[in-house]
Amino acid sequence: MKYICLIFIFFQTELIAQISPGPRSLSMGSAGVALKEIWSLQHNSAGIAEIRRPIFAVGYERHFSDQDLSTQKAVFAIPYKQHVFGLSIHRYGINEYSDQTAGIAYSRNFSGALALSIMLNYHQLSIHKYGESSALSMNVGMQYRINDKFLIGTHISNPSNSKFQDLLGSTIPLSLSFGVAFEFSDKVLIISDIHKVLNATIDTKLGLEYRLIKWFALRGGMSANPFKQYAGFGLQYHRFALDVASSSHPNLGYSPNLAFSYEF
Amino acid sequence: MNFNCKYLGFILFLLSINPQITYAQDDDTDIIEKILDILSSELGEDQDYSDIAERLTYYRKHPIDLNNATKDQLKELIFLSPIQINEILNHSLEHGPFLDVFELQSIRSLDIESINLLIKFVKVTLPPPFKDMKFKKLVQKADHDLMIRMGKILERQAGFSKLANAKEANYQGSAWRILTRYRYSFSNTLAASLNMEKDAGEQFFDSTKNKGFDFYSGNISFRGSGIVKKLLIGDYALQFGQGLVMWSGLGFGKGAGISTIAKQDFGLKPYSSVNESMFLRGASGTFKFRKLSFTPFFSKKNLDASLTDQGKEVSTINISGLHRTKSEIVNKSQLLSTIYGAHIQFNSKSLNIGFTSFQTQFSLPFSIGKSLYEQYDFRGNLLMNLGFNYDYNYRNTYFFGEVAHSKNGGSAFINGIMSSLSPRVSLVLMHRRYAKNYHSFFNQSVSEASNAVNESGFYSALSLKLDSKWDLFTYSDFFRFPWLKFRVNAPSAGYEIFTQINYRMNKKLNLSSRFKQQVREENSEANSGLETVDKQNYRIEIIYSINDRFSFRNRAEMVRYQKGNSKFELGFLNYQDIIYKPMSSRLSGNIRFGIFDTESFNSRIYAYENDVLYSYSVPAYQGKGVRFYVNARYTLIRGFDLWLRYSLTSYYDQKIVGSGDDEINGNKRSDVRMQIRYQF
Numbered sequence: 001m002k003y004i005c006l007i008f009i010f011f012q013t014e015l016i017a018q019i020s021p022g023p024r025s026l027s028m029g030s031a032g033v034a035l036k037e038i039w040s041l042q043h044n045s046a047g048i049a050e051i052r053r054p055i056f057a058v059g060y061e062r063h064f065s066d067q068d069l070s071t072q073k074a075v076f077a078i079p080y081k082q083h084v085f086g087l088s089i090h091r092y093g094i095n096e097y098s099d100q101t102a103g104i105a106y107s108r109n110f111s112g113a114l115a116l117s118i119m120l121n122y123h124q125l126s127i128h129k130y131g132e133s134s135a136l137s138m139n140v141g142m143q144y145r146i147n148d149k150f151l152i153g154t155h156i157s158n159p160s161n162s163k164f165q166d167l168l169g170s171t172i173p174l175s176l177s178f179g180v181a182f183e184f185s186d187k188v189l190i191i192s193d194i195h196k197v198l199n200a201t202i203d204t205k206l207g208l209e210y211r212l213i214k215w216f217a218l219r220g221g222m223s224a225n226p227f228k229q230y231a232g233f234g235l236q237y238h239r240f241a242l243d244v245a246s247s248s249h250p251n252l253g254y255s256p257n258l259a260f261s262y263e264f
Numbered sequence: 265m266n267f268n269c270k271y272l273g274f275i276l277f278l279l280s281i282n283p284q285i286t287y288a289q290d291d292d293t294d295i296i297e298k299i300l301d302i303l304s305s306e307l308g309e310d311q312d313y314s315d316i317a318e319r320l321t322y323y324r325k326h327p328i329d330l331n332n333a334t335k336d337q338l339k340e341l342i343f344l345s346p347i348q349i350n351e352i353l354n355h356s357l358e359h360g361p362f363l364d365v366f367e368l369q370s371i372r373s374l375d376i377e378s379i380n381l382l383i384k385f386v387k388v389t390l391p392p393p394f395k396d397m398k399f400k401k402l403v404q405k406a407d408h409d410l411m412i413r414m415g416k417i418l419e420r421q422a423g424f425s426k427l428a429n430a431k432e433a434n435y436q437g438s439a440w441r442i443l444t445r446y447r448y449s450f451s452n453t454l455a456a457s458l459n460m461e462k463d464a465g466e467q468f469f470d471s472t473k474n475k476g477f478d479f480y481s482g483n484i485s486f487r488g489s490g491i492v493k494k495l496l497i498g499d500y501a502l503q504f505g506q507g508l509v510m511w512s513g514l515g516f517g518k519g520a521g522i523s524t525i526a527k528q529d530f531g532l533k534p535y536s537s538v539n540e541s542m543f544l545r546g547a548s549g550t551f552k553f554r555k556l557s558f559t560p561f562f563s564k565k566n567l568d569a570s571l572t573d574q575g576k577e578v579s580t581i582n583i584s585g586l587h588r589t590k591s592e593i594v595n596k597s598q599l600l601s602t603i604y605g606a607h608i609q610f611n612s613k614s615l616n617i618g619f620t621s622f623q624t625q626f627s628l629p630f631s632i633g634k635s636l637y638e639q640y641d642f643r644g645n646l647l648m649n650l651g652f653n654y655d656y657n658y659r660n661t662y663f664f665g666e667v668a669h670s671k672n673g674g675s676a677f678i679n680g681i682m683s684s685l686s687p688r689v690s691l692v693l694m695h696r697r698y699a700k701n702y703h704s705f706f707n708q709s710v711s712e713a714s715n716a717v718n719e720s721g722f723y724s725a726l727s728l729k730l731d732s733k734w735d736l737f738t739y740s741d742f743f744r745f746p747w748l749k750f751r752v753n754a755p756s757a758g759y760e761i762f763t764q765i766n767y768r769m770n771k772k773l774n775l776s777s778r779f780k781q782q783v784r785e786e787n788s789e790a791n792s793g794l795e796t797v798d799k800q801n802y803r804i805e806i807i808y809s810i811n812d813r814f815s816f817r818n819r820a821e822m823v824r825y826q827k828g829n830s831k832f833e834l835g836f837l838n839y840q841d842i843i844y845k846p847m848s849s850r851l852s853g854n855i856r857f858g859i860f861d862t863e864s865f866n867s868r869i870y871a872y873e874n875d876v877l878y879s880y881s882v883p884a885y886q887g888k889g890v891r892f893y894v895n896a897r898y899t900l901i902r903g904f905d906l907w908l909r910y911s912l913t914s915y916y917d918q919k920i921v922g923s924g925d926d927e928i929n930g931n932k933r934s935d936v937r938m939q940i941r942y943q944f
Binding site: 188 | 688726742757781783
């Protein structure tokens with residue numbers, strides 16, 4: 001039974017492995033193509049283009065409350081004039097199965113409204129008794145600010161359809177996502193994504209952030225396919241920020257997610 | 265009785281101050297339809313909306329004075345959320361009395377749509393209303409409203425024909441449906457109502473046993489402003505808290521707006537619907553002392569029930585109210601139910617707390633069903649219900665909930681938060697948990713099944729006003745059934761997603777599109793396990809007016825139904841409505857022409873149909889064919905109106921229509937309906 005469950009979990013997460021939302025995005029239905037934050041590096045790297053100071057963040061996610069199955073990740077972004085460079089590390093799996101990704105991103109803001117980004121990822125997959133394999137993939141992202149309230153974004157992941165050569169059947173998903181972010185007031189932010197993975201179904205996501213007070217925000221969201229509900233909160237103290245999120249799958253249960261960031 | 269034609273509709277008569285004649289203003293029908301559309305994301309054909317229609321019609325004719333409005337009155341408009349009601353009431357406290365209804369625009373939580381609806385039911389008068397009640401005045405200022413409706417299916421149905429070797433036809437009465445309805449009211453203080461009804465196939469003065477109509481319902485009620493707030497003798501409805509223990513009459517759940525998910529209770533109210541089951545018969549009253557109000561109630565009523573073979577136990581209660589065939593007549597009034605109890609409520613400006621307790625006694629015990637899924641059902645003949653409900657308003661957030669317990673059974677909980685995060689964003693979160701052995705005969709809490717039992721779930725909804733033209737409403741609901749259900753032989757789970765986008769281009773053109781997906785589990789036909797059932801609805805609607813007389817409405821709807829891995833089934837419905845409502849003419853009416861094509865019963869589509877006043881139908885469109893109706897109203901003299909409606913469904917490639925006693929030879933079913941109303 002446990003193995004059946006694990007297969008299901010791998011199946012679930014393999015499809016989203018390329019996009020790994022940070023806790024802020026995760027608590028908002030894992031939407032966030034049009035979000036601007038440090039974890040955009042692993043979601044749509046165009047989202048880091050407006051960073052003005054170097055930021056470092058680490059995160060941890062436990063999948064479906066399973067003791068062993070987890071994701072560890074770290075991101076770092078540094079601006080230089082109009083350019084922002086990012087570095088991302090991501091490890092997912094258990095001892096017998098692990099998927100590691102390291103990436104570098106370059107993002108740039110044009111005329112204040114348009115942000116473009118390109119990112120290169122190096123993937124390493126190892127499965128116990130089956131062997132190891134590595135691959136290179138590329139992501140491109142875009143964000144466009146329509147007005148001061150409304151932002152749209154697009155992200156294409158692995159358009160060249162790179163694959164792991166040695167481990168057949170293990171793919172790097174090719175996906176296209178489109179998202180919007182709408183700021184209703186200085187307290188309320190609504191985001192929504194449509195995410196299509198090649199050879200898999202299409203998912204729609206919706207999220208809400210409510211900034212109750214300046215340093216505390218509540219978040220919630222849902223995704224339609226697979227149906228999941230999400231909730232979380234964020235705390236900010238000077239240059240430190242702590243974000244906590246959890247997703248809830250009808251059959252597999254909760255996946256808590258936590259991250260900590262520091263702005264230099 | 266026939267639930268197909270339930271009574272809803274609406275009219276505006278001229279404003280009583282204005283002596284100039286403006287005849288039939290059928291746009292009220294549209295208001296009601298709009299409201300119902302918001303309240304219920306899926307209108308069912310087996311519900312009676314006449315009660316709401318009547319209440320709204322009343323306030324249309326007697327608008328609520330915003331400067332003297334009470335919370336209860338605003339609750340009765342049902343399309344307002346508790347936050348909106350609180351802000352309206354607070355407005356005159358904080359800023360002084362309203363000078364004009366358009367001052368409503370300054371209320372933060374009221375959006376344009378709600379204001380447009382609300383101004384049709386409210387007014388502003390500055391001097392305090394005249395409260396003196398004398399007998400002479402009572403007769404002078406009284407309103408009388410008498411209505412008679414008759415209808416019939418024109419084709420002969422099998423139940424009305426004698427079979428070759430039978431002595432008589434199955435249906436004991438004629439094919440006519442007859443409803444007589446009388447209302448008396450005196451300036452919202454004293455009211456009386458009487459309903460008399462006979463459904464198709466029921467006897468009417470035509471047997472030794474039957475003395476007239478099949479169903480009678482009536483009451484006399486008083487509303488006061490002192491200690492005695494309400495007094496009522498006859499048929500009544502009670503609505504407390506979130507509907508976990510006591511909510512008789514219609515209760516909406518997940519709708520296309522956020523106003524209905526947090527129920528707003530009215531307490532005691534007169535019963536005016538022709539639904540023959542969910543009400544109480546006896547006496548009740550509400551007494552108010554400072555911040556406490558007390559509502560004792562007593563009811564003694566006969567219920568229709570089928571008994572076990574020995575006749576000593578109840579196997580099921582029949583709620584259809586139909587007494588057409590011999591067996592239906594035998595089951596009539598087999599069971600006597602006695603209900604007594606009380607509700608105490610504490611009301612302050614922002615906090616309300618209520619406690620309900622009552623006992624239900626049946627003359628015969630309930631038998632235990634044989635199936636495993638019925639194992640936790642109610643048994644015996646005595647049931648005690650306890651409930652505690654609360655709601656609390658803090659700034660822009662409204663907390664609500666109820667905890668209930670049935671003695672010797674389980675408990676049920678419902679708790680929620682509604683918050684208007686910004687003037688344009690509202691959020692609702694609600695959690696529910698109903699035990700598999702929680703028993704209540706009057707519960708209407710938010711649930712997937714018809715009763716709040718054996719379910720837990722989490723509902724979240726978001727309402728966004730993107731700008732003055734666009735708005736979006738969406739909800740998701742995840743639910744789990746910890747015990748088996750009918751046709752579900754294992755614990756199961758499912759979810760529901762709903763999204764609606766409205767676009768108001770201008771006053772003349774409205775566009776809306778809607779998506780709804782329901783996923784749940786059901787017994788598999790292939791093996792012993794469960795299979796996922798996925799049903800998706802897609803709808804687009806355009807409403808536009810051509811000139812001040814004609815407006816058009818088009819709807820296209822599609823249903824996709826899929827069970828397990830079997831092939832999906834599709835259903836389509838397209839229709840065109842033409843609505844004729846001139847500003848000042850004695851004649852008004854509407855016409856529909858629709859085409860439907862559904863592959864199966866599972867992919868059937870429900871749609872609202874215009875009907876005669878107070879009548880309301882939401883039939884299922886199923887099979888392949890054409891639907892047509894014409895509905896007209898003619899005002900003979902002021903206060904005297906006539907309605908006529910003819911409808912026809914013509915099926916393609918079908919030799920019989922319907923089944924069992926309702927079967928018709930041929931491919932058509934047509935229905936005619938006449939109604940007169942006299943107000944004096």
